[in-house]
Amino acid sequence: MTSSTRALGVLAVALVVAPLALPPFFLQLLTEIAIVGLFATAFNLLMGSGGMVSFGHAAYFALGAYAAALLVKRAGVPMLLALPAAPLAAAGGALLFGFFIVRLTHTYFAMLSLAFAQIVFTVIFKWKSLTGGDDGLLDVWPPAALKSPAAYYYFTLAIVALSLAALHAVGESPFGYALKSARENPRRARFIGINVRRLQLFAFVISGAFSGLAGGLFAFYNGSVFPDFAYFTKSFEPLVVALLGGPQAFFGPLAGAFGFKILEWLVSRQWPVYWPLFLGSIVVVVIVALPMGFVGLAGGRGWRTRLTGKT
Amino acid sequence: MSGLSVGMFLFLVSVGMSLIFGVTRIVNLAHGSFYMVGAYLMVTLVEVLPDRPWAFWLALLLAPLGVALLGAVIEVGLLRLIYHRDPLMQLILTFGLILVISTLVLLAWGPDNKSVSRPEALAGSVLIFGQPFPSYYLLVLGLAPAVAVGLWLIFYRTRWGMLIRAATVDREMLGALGVNVAALYTQVFAFGSWLAGLGGALAAPTIAVALGMDGDVLTTAFVVVVIGGLGSFAGSFISALLVGLLQSFGILVFPAVSIVLLFALMAVVLVVRPWGLLGRPEQ
Amino acid sequence: MADSTDRQDLVLQTIGLRKHFGGVLAVNGVDLSVPPGDVRAIIGPNGAGKTTLFNLLTGDLTHDSGRIYFAGEEVSGLPPHQLCRRGVGRTFQITSIFRRLSALENVQTAFLSHHRRHYNFLTPARRLYRDDALGLLELVGLHEQARKPSGILPHGDQRRLELAIALASGPRLLLLDEPTAGMAPRERHEIMALVARITRDTGLTVVFTEHDMDVVFTVAQRITVLHQGSVLTEGSPAAVRANPDVQRVYLGQPTSR
Numbered sequence: 001m002t003s004s005t006r007a008l009g010v011l012a013v014a015l016v017v018a019p020l021a022l023p024p025f026f027l028q029l030l031t032e033i034a035i036v037g038l039f040a041t042a043f044n045l046l047m048g049s050g051g052m053v054s055f056g057h058a059a060y061f062a063l064g065a066y067a068a069a070l071l072v073k074r075a076g077v078p079m080l081l082a083l084p085a086a087p088l089a090a091a092g093g094a095l096l097f098g099f100f101i102v103r104l105t106h107t108y109f110a111m112l113s114l115a116f117a118q119i120v121f122t123v124i125f126k127w128k129s130l131t132g133g134d135d136g137l138l139d140v141w142p143p144a145a146l147k148s149p150a151a152y153y154y155f156t157l158a159i160v161a162l163s164l165a166a167l168h169a170v171g172e173s174p175f176g177y178a179l180k181s182a183r184e185n186p187r188r189a190r191f192i193g194i195n196v197r198r199l200q201l202f203a204f205v206i207s208g209a210f211s212g213l214a215g216g217l218f219a220f221y222n223g224s225v226f227p228d229f230a231y232f233t234k235s236f237e238p239l240v241v242a243l244l245g246g247p248q249a250f251f252g253p254l255a256g257a258f259g260f261k262i263l264e265w266l267v268s269r270q271w272p273v274y275w276p277l278f279l280g281s282i283v284v285v286v287i288v289a290l291p292m293g294f295v296g297l298a299g300g301r302g303w304r305t306r307l308t309g310k311t
Numbered sequence: 312m313s314g315l316s317v318g319m320f321l322f323l324v325s326v327g328m329s330l331i332f333g334v335t336r337i338v339n340l341a342h343g344s345f346y347m348v349g350a351y352l353m354v355t356l357v358e359v360l361p362d363r364p365w366a367f368w369l370a371l372l373l374a375p376l377g378v379a380l381l382g383a384v385i386e387v388g389l390l391r392l393i394y395h396r397d398p399l400m401q402l403i404l405t406f407g408l409i410l411v412i413s414t415l416v417l418l419a420w421g422p423d424n425k426s427v428s429r430p431e432a433l434a435g436s437v438l439i440f441g442q443p444f445p446s447y448y449l450l451v452l453g454l455a456p457a458v459a460v461g462l463w464l465i466f467y468r469t470r471w472g473m474l475i476r477a478a479t480v481d482r483e484m485l486g487a488l489g490v491n492v493a494a495l496y497t498q499v500f501a502f503g504s505w506l507a508g509l510g511g512a513l514a515a516p517t518i519a520v521a522l523g524m525d526g527d528v529l530t531t532a533f534v535v536v537v538i539g540g541l542g543s544f545a546g547s548f549i550s551a552l553l554v555g556l557l558q559s560f561g562i563l564v565f566p567a568v569s570i571v572l573l574f575a576l577m578a579v580v581l582v583v584r585p586w587g588l589l590g591r592p593e594q
Numbered sequence: 595m596a597d598s599t600d601r602q603d604l605v606l607q608t609i610g611l612r613k614h615f616g617g618v619l620a621v622n623g624v625d626l627s628v629p630p631g632d633v634r635a636i637i638g639p640n641g642a643g644k645t646t647l648f649n650l651l652t653g654d655l656t657h658d659s660g661r662i663y664f665a666g667e668e669v670s671g672l673p674p675h676q677l678c679r680r681g682v683g684r685t686f687q688i689t690s691i692f693r694r695l696s697a698l699e700n701v702q703t704a705f706l707s708h709h710r711r712h713y714n715f716l717t718p719a720r721r722l723y724r725d726d727a728l729g730l731l732e733l734v735g736l737h738e739q740a741r742k743p744s745g746i747l748p749h750g751d752q753r754r755l756e757l758a759i760a761l762a763s764g765p766r767l768l769l770l771d772e773p774t775a776g777m778a779p780r781e782r783h784e785i786m787a788l789v790a791r792i793t794r795d796t797g798l799t800v801v802f803t804e805h806d807m808d809v810v811f812t813v814a815q816r817i818t819v820l821h822q823g824s825v826l827t828e829g830s831p832a833a834v835r836a837n838p839d840v841q842r843v844y845l846g847q848p849t850s851r
Contacts, residue, residue, distance in 0.1 A: 053399055055406070100578055103585045107338055107398050111533055112581075114340075118530030119574050174719045177695075177703045178712035184692035190674035191684055192704040192763050194712060202713070232526060236406060243403075273417065280410030287404045288392050 008251075015157060024149040028221075031153045033261045034160040035218050036241060040253035041167055042210035043238035048247035049171055050203050051183030052102070055110040056117025057211055057238055059097065060090040062230035064212025065219040066124060066131060069140045074130075079142050083216045090212020091205050093120070098204035102197055114232060121230035136226035140219050156217050163210055168250055170206060179203050211238075233276065240283060316448045316517070318555020319455030320346075323510030324528055325535040325547040326462065327503035333479040334499045337390060337401050341408040343529030344416075345504045349378045349511025350520045351416055354425040367430035375508035382504025386497050394496075409525060417522055427515040451513055458509070459548055475499060531558070534573055538580045540587025550588060604663070605630050605767050605799040606651070611660035613646055620646040621657070622823035628767075633793055634801045635810045638820035639843060644803045645771075647820065651801070652684050652769050653677050665766065683765030687772045689752045693745030697736055697755050700744050701727035704762035730758045734788060750781045757785070761792070770802035774809055782806060786813040811835065819843070 019027055039061055046052045067089030071082035097116040104112055124131045131137065146152050170176055182189040182196045189196050219225045228234065237260070238253070245256025268275045328342045339345075356370035385408065393401055428434075433446040466472035477485050478495060486492045511524070518524075535554050539546030557572050580588060606628040613621040620643045628634050638644050649655040651662065653674055662670050664680055672680070692700050705723035706712050731737050734754040739747055744755055753773065760768060773789070774782035790813050793800055804810045810817065810831070817834045819826040821843050827834060834840055 053402075055402070100581045103581065107402065108537070108586065110399070110402055111338060112537055115530060115533040115537055115577070116574075118526065118533070121526075122530065123571075169718070170715050172718045172720065173716055174706040174711045174714040174722060177699060177706055177719045180695060181692045181700075181703045184694055185690055187674075188686075188690040188692065188759070189707075191678050191690075192759060193675050193678040193707040195673075195675045199712065206715075232406075232529075233410065236410070239403065274414065276410040277414035280407040280414070283407035284389065284404055284411065287396075287400050287407070288389060 064215030086216025094208025322551035327506035349508030378508025546589035
């Protein structure tokens with residue numbers, strides 16, 4: 001058993017046992033960490049493996065959250081049936097937007113993805129009759145059995161764990177190899193027969209779907225959904241989290257989520273207004289001060305781990 | 312008509328963003344924030360200046376200059392340090408600036424909406440084609456094309472403008488020829504910020520000055536720039552008009568539809584010309 | 595000229611290929627016929643149009659007029675990934691590989707794509723086509739370097755890797771763009787000898803451009819000489835070498851050889 005597998009095992013045990021030791025507040029924090037970790041890992045399928053940095057991933061998070069919430073509130077669908085709608089709706093949005101976005105690269109890719117996310121935000125905001133607009137949708141709770149912090153924590157943990165396993169499999173699959181090759185050298189990828197645009201669209205949809213699932217989980221955790229789930233500041237989150245943890249390692253985003261959420265908790269409880277300022281400043285300072293930017297970007301860490309053989 | 316004026320604000324912001332990108336190759340995501348600061352500065356200036364007819368005009372003059380100063384400070388203090396870096400890092404940094412600036416605005420002006428009254432001279436309305444229009448729009452509709460013409464004159468008829476055009480093509484060469492490229496960058500960034508600030512200051516009497524202005528204008532500016540093509544001034548102008556018109560037209564028909572129209576337009580353009588109507592492909 | 599039945603026999607054929615490039619008629623009515631198993635060198639002095647012609651063959655440029663046939667079917671305007679599926683492989687003048695992937699992964703990915711398994715989301719790819727990939731790596735002499743990140747390999751090894759990647763796609767025609775560029779003389783002969791051996795063993799057809807005349811005359815079975823966008827002459831190495839027009843174009847005057 002390698003050291004990383006062992007570490008994972010210890011972590012898994014700790015997570016399962018946590019409700020026995022931790023007060024509800026920390027369980028809730030862990031639940032949020034898991035959700036953000038899923039969101040960031042889904043995002044990182046595109047960034048780390050695909051070399052595509054989306055500045056508008058909140059769109060899919062929000063589509064998922066609202067799809068599930070709308071089904072529960074407007075159609076009376078039970079939560080367990082509504083939740084699967086989250087990844088489906090998000091995948092649909094990702095397919096529609098992604099079709100256009102993957103035609104571009106780098107800066108244009110980022111900008112267009114941001115533009116689409118803002119469009120989603122504006123639609124949610126303005127379509128008051130359907131989405132409740134600025135007021136959001138309230139009383140979006142899980143059924144009684146899952147309502148307690150510990151119960152929802154386990155529920156989220158299970159779903160996130162399964163999702164991460166799926167995303168991991170995708171990364172290690174032939175599709176993952178092809179995606180990485182398209183990242184490394186799109187021209188060469190084409191000349192071994194890969195339709196790069198189509199491949200990247202698939203990756204975009206998968207990434208969007210799991211982002212939507214994270215959104216759905218968050219909707220029921222939060223008990224309500226609001227338009228700012230789609231706002232660009234939300235799009236910033238998976239980006240910063242993934243960069244913080246290291247995009248070339250599969251569990252990097254999850255680790256980043258942990259650090260990010262703890263930091264957010266510490267800062268927000270003292271000075272809630274200052275959190276965006278804090279976050280923005282940290283980002284600015286880190287980018288300016290560190291030559292490599294955040295740890296692990298541009299394959300720095302990935303390079304090293306390759307050579308040393310560790311995962 | 313209001314669509315045209317909205318288009319004018321957009322044009323000012325977009326052309327500023329395009330200009331900055333054209334020369335420095337940085338997409339300033341905080342450009343919407345500059346627009347917002349311009350509007351808020353307008354609020355304060357109008358409050359602070361004596362209640363005289365010329366106060367509005369002085370404020371309109373000073374607010375964009377304030378934003379230009381902010382832009383210059385950011386360029387010298389931060390952007391200079393990252394010009395050589397990965398464009399992604401630059402994007403993230405300007406994204407971070409959005410958060411910083413919006414919080415600072417919140418701290419300085421508070422969470423409530425503000426407003427700016429129109430100057431007396433333009434407080435009424437005029438009849439155009441039998442329809443009443445706020446006179447203020449005449450200012451906007453007059454000023455923005457004047458700015459466009461002014462920009463053209465600057466870029467094509469002055470030495471400074473020639474330097475800027477040269478910089479968009481080959482910065483290194485320019486430096487090799489002894490031009491102080493660093494100073495040029497600062498000037499360009501300040502000028503682009505000034506344009507955004509002017510857009511915000513001009514817009515202030517027509518909309519609610521509130522937090523979140525930065526996001527609204529950024530979105531639409533993005534759409535404008537994506538449609539028109541990054542780095543193309545003519546593209547920004549044409550698409551700003553298009554987008555402004557579509558938005559207003561859409562709002563008349565059905566509020567939610569305007570955004571869908573925008574999306575449809577963007578989609579159509581991107582399928583036919585992925586880099587915008589007049590944009591250049593990335594290298 | 596060849597009629598359609600002959601066309602089927604030719605791996606590559608161009609008819610009246612024309613391309614304006616930068617205001618110059620870079621390729622001016624080039625007719626090319628490459629039979630199966632041929633090792634064809636395209637040479638010519640600088641400005642003769644070989645790079646442009648090559649880029650037309652690989653689909654990097656679209657021609658103004660004329661037609662390109664691969665195995666009897668017209669392939670003008672096909673996107674690269676479809677060209678590859680038809681059986682055309684290529685290497686690039688500046689080595690084009692997947693730098694952060696290991697040499698093994700590079701070749702495996704090519705196999706995965708070739709066998710159309712690249713939309714498989716769930717199977718771990720690590721073991722797939724590993725033996726096939728190792729076999730190819732051994733063929734090009736990179737067996738030792740299989741696990742190393744390909745970006746750190748020396749230039750010559752990267753070129754060998756690129757050859758392996760191209761071969762993994764099972765091409766019928768291999769287009770090599772200045773295959774020995776940047777290589778030391780001994781390496782050049784090694785890699786081209788390898789190419790020659792592969793064509794002998796598998797019947798692969800190769801078309802390549804080259805500046806190094808030593809390599810060309812050693813390896814090529816037939817040579818097409820371009821001059822100012824048109825075909826000056828075509829023939830066996832010996833015939834081309836003795837051709838006075840060729841000598842004049844390259845050296846300025848006929849030489850007695």
